[in-house]
């Protein structure tokens with residue numbers, strides 16, 4: 435019997451559908467019963483992920499290759515805690531406003547942990563828990579938000595193609611080309627599947 439190895443990403447990235455409660459945003463907000471979302475399902479939404487060795491990010495060849503292949507020329511760090519992040523309270527509030535960007539949001543958690551929430555195609559919230567070693571890419575045009583978890587600390591590497599643009603476009607902003615392109619990619623995928631089926 436073939437034994438399937440566990441995907442190493444699952445040790446540092448987990449995702450699940452959220453409940454609607456107004457309780458503290460830093461709690462997990464699982465549905466009852468819990469409903470997990472696979473990395474494959476995230477991939478289908480355009481959310482890419484890797485597991486890297488965060489202890490060696492300065493010399494890591496795997497990170498170097500991802501940056502090279504995807505043209506991530508810009509890099510800095512964002513440490514989210516009151517002592518290190520200027521205007522902490524305002525930033526925390528803004529990160530949790532539902533928004534989109536006109537470019538990918540690329541984050542590599544090198545310490546701590548946090549939640550990136552993304553909307554699925556039925557507009558339901560999926561909570562993505564990233565821990566040390568998790569790198570994720572949220573595609574341009576996806577509605578999302580970020581919050582710390584109850585450990586209250588994350589240090590994330592931020593990557594970007596060229597000069598960074600961090601502008602959040604709060605929902606609703608459906609007229610933006612990035613949003614339209616994001617939604618169009620699903621129509622195209624669907625059409626592609628139908629073309630393959632018709633040819634079979």
Ligand SMILES: CSCCC(=O)/C(O)=C/O
Nearest residue numbers: 512529541579580588590
């Ligand atoms: C962990 S990085 C802070 C969150 C952030 O940069 C962002 O843009 C959230 O959408």
Ligand SMILES: [Fe+2]
Nearest residue numbers: 533535539602
């Ligand atoms: Fe964002």
